[in-house]
Amino acid sequence: MQLNLLEVIHTPADSLDHQDSLIEAERIKRLVAIHGSPLLILDCNAVRRQYRALQQALPGVQLHYALKPLPHADVVTTLMEEGACFDLATNGEVDLVASLGVAPTNTIHTHPIKRDSDIRHALGFGCNTLVFDNQDELLKFVPYRDQVKLLLRVSFRSLATKVDLSKKFGCRPEDALSLLAQAAELGICVTGLSFHVGSQALDPSKHVEAIRACGEIIRQAAELGLPSLNTVDIGGGFPVDYVEPVLPIDTFCAPIRAALATLPAGTRLLAEPGRFIAAPAMTAVATVMGKAQREGKWWYYLDDGVYGSYSGILFDHTHYPIDSLNFFGERQPCVLAGPTCDSIDVIEENILLPELHNGDLIIGRMMGAYTSATATEFNFFRKASIVVINQTHNQDCAVVPLSA
Missing domain, CATH: 2.40.37.10 (Lyase, Ornithine Decarboxylase; Chain A, domain 1)
Incomplete structure (x- = not known):
């Protein structure tokens, strides 16, 4: 051979x-x-292979490559050719995709904690989908309420992952409705929910739990007459083989696909794969x-x-x-x-x-x-x-x- x-x-x-x-x-x-x-x-062939595998495992989910694990120009360019979108978190990442000609409409900015200058930098590029997870962060968007479409990040702790990102970011699920109500009172547009169960998840159960909880928050918000939520961002955490094998990606995503199908019809679905695309x-x-x-x-x-x-x-x-x-x-x-x-x-x-x-x-x-x-x-x-x-x-x- x-x-x-x-x-x-x-x-x-x-x-x-x-x-x-x-x-x-x-x-x-x-x-x-x-x-x-x-x-x-x-x-770059490995980048293409991983992107296509995840795209096939999560049909109907718009994949935004998270630049954090490997912010390399050739990775970005390769994924642009594949039709990928991008998840940004810093001014440097904004500048990288801007320099490579990524369309702002194909980006989201998901750092839950930002300086005012960070918000202005993202908006200056043309990225207007950003994330918040607490009242203090929400108030930062008052001057930009006519420009932004926010996602509320919700925390779902997972000790089974390599890195428990919900320890540092995200509101408690029980606090989500009050934050959504505050945003409505301030005239700030919140279009959906996001979460990240952590990096290198070994089984999909926490993704499933989080998707179902987001579906319940969406339904409760509608019952309260709050502005409709039409987006769910399921973050990343999709595992790869290191020393020990993990579930094949299609097997891993099967229960996630089933959970996503329970969300209200027409919900826009996003994901933020980083490690899964970059590691191999x-x-x-x-x-x-x-x-x-x-x-x-x-x-x-x-x-x-x-x-x-x-x-x-x-x-x-x-x-x-x-x-x-x-x-x-x-x-x-x-x-x-x-x-x-x-x-x-x-x-x-x-x-x-x-x-x-x-x-x-x-x-x-x-x-x-x-x-x-x-x-x-x-x-x-x-x-x-x-x-x-x-x-x-x-x-x-x-x-x-x-x-x-």
Whole structure:
């Protein structure tokens, strides 16, 4: 069988043909020889594949890619070609999509807490769908009540997710009606409800619970004679495979589709996928820069670590599928450490790898979400450069430093 670069990186070593694995290893080595190390390989085909899979799993739901996990121009451009919309949260994200020609009508701004200048910046771009979750935030929109269409974010706590976003944002469901009534009194247009159950949800039950609760709030608001709510934004949280497998996306979304069908006819449905689209799209390549025996175990020091592309270990509570480019040889427990002079900079403490040597390459899979976006240059170790492959608008590979 003949595999392309990203297919081999995402395929277990024991299922690869020996000759194919050697060919692909040479391709990766050539990329490192051209662009240096550490390196991140961004595959636009993976972006397309993930977007289409979620679109098929959630028919009738308008997908707004959340820029936060991977705010890269080629990701935005690729998704524009797919007909995607975008979820923005900061002035920088507004500026990025504006510079790439995204239509303001294809964006929403979902940060629940904003400065007045943030509101003006979004409106100046032309994005007029914004979010609030409390009375103080609602009052910020009084000067702009003739321009905005707001969504009220409701909190649904989920301790089963990797990151419980409802801990920080969202009103209690029982407070929603009073906030909607206050908005009506102030003459501020609220068109719907939003929620985000958290990142990397392992089952869809919290999505289902939240959708049903939103449906009840919509019905109660209508009974009270409040302005009609015609939009529900179900946020993100759709899971991807890291070290442990998760439900296939169509299976995960099946009960969500059923719950959405119970909402009032004609309800506009939105979602904010971030990780699901971004995570599989990027692969990390790091180089062994030193090794040492400590307490009977090899320590391998890489030119990338938790202050760099593996920052998601700290910030996102995630561990990634990691292997050496040399798949073969007897494997022993070892430690992978980053390059900085900080003892916390350890990627894996008990990973099984063949014996490595200086200059050997380590591959990290599923490295698109919350990795490069949260990387630093602590200790003056430079961030990985990104090599972009499989763009339709530019078939040549382009290298982009993360600091650019």
